Amino acid sequence: MINGKKVVLVGCGAVGTSFIYSAINQGLAQNYVLIDVFRDVAEGNVMDLTDAHAVLPNPFSSIKVGEYSDCKDADVIVITAGRPQKPGETRLEMVADNARIMKGIATEIKNSGFNGITVIASNPVDVLTHVYQVVTGFDNSKVISSGTTLDSSRLRKLLGEKLKVNPRSVKAYLLGEHGDSSVAIWSRSVVMGKTIQEYLDEGKITKQELDEVKSEAVHMAYKIIEKKRATFYGIGACLTRIVKSVLNDEKSSLMVGAYLSGQYGNSDLYISVPCIVGANGIEQIIEWNLSKEELAGLTNSCNQLKEVFSVAKEAIQ
Numbered sequence: 001m002i003n004g005k006k007v008v009l010v011g012c013g014a015v016g017t018s019f020i021y022s023a024i025n026q027g028l029a030q031n032y033v034l035i036d037v038f039r040d041v042a043e044g045n046v047m048d049l050t051d052a053h054a055v056l057p058n059p060f061s062s063i064k065v066g067e068y069s070d071c072k073d074a075d076v077i078v079i080t081a082g083r084p085q086k087p088g089e090t091r092l093e094m095v096a097d098n099a100r101i102m103k104g105i106a107t108e109i110k111n112s113g114f115n116g117i118t119v120i121a122s123n124p125v126d127v128l129t130h131v132y133q134v135v136t137g138f139d140n141s142k143v144i145s146s147g148t149t150l151d152s153s154r155l156r157k158l159l160g161e162k163l164k165v166n167p168r169s170v171k172a173y174l175l176g177e178h179g180d181s182s183v184a185i186w187s188r189s190v191v192m193g194k195t196i197q198e199y200l201d202e203g204k205i206t207k208q209e210l211d212e213v214k215s216e217a218v219h220m221a222y223k224i225i226e227k228k229r230a231t232f233y234g235i236g237a238c239l240t241r242i243v244k245s246v247l248n249d250e251k252s253s254l255m256v257g258a259y260l261s262g263q264y265g266n267s268d269l270y271i272s273v274p275c276i277v278g279a280n281g282i283e284q285i286i287e288w289n290l291s292k293e294e295l296a297g298l299t300n301s302c303n304q305l306k307e308v309f310s311v312a313k314e315a316i317q
Contacts, residue, residue: 145257
């Protein structure tokens, strides 16, 4: 258990509350603060969550409704606020509305005197993380996008199902945008110590099946939204994983959105690449030697995000 740590959640919708529920079950911190534009929603969630306190395996000290002034001494702020993705809508199509919402949140947090780590899951997450960093002026390394943590988790699940292996034994990754232009890095994927190329050579899986797995992982959100209007349990667990690495100073390797300044031949944007995450946020960006096809796909994803960020930037001026 981590004594004395404080986590602030901004946005008490399904994603935010899924994160908090996951966090309190894992004993992530001792103090939680919930902020929402609709105070009654935050208050209702505090009441609901504290109902579980007596039976939790990892008790916490406090959970309360707060104001942005509560951010000042927080260790980590998690932002999930924004309007939800509509059925059939891409994450990038939400950009103007949510960019304006993020600007307001970023201004309030900066004015609070906050000096910790921010983890953002509001969509389109790579673009909005960049908006937040520009508005606050915070160090790039202290501002983290949840990026393709969830996408890569989906890829691991689906590949594990195809090969009949527990997903925890699968190392597979989607780089780039948290969305349609992400790239499967099969050259770096390993299952039970064997490379994907070995599975291909042995006939255990085909190139077509890999393409299908990648496509399903990338488009999984659309299927979930069509059936239940939103996705939240998976991203809630992924946010907990990222924040845990920060609070425990794990220095774990995670697929999160980071600010590039020349890595992979790209710069001036947030996009998902392998990173070391610890108490100081993104402590290192790991540069893999990608195949020409993989690098071209990542650069294409970067170019798309830059184009959309220009729309977001115009919306907040």
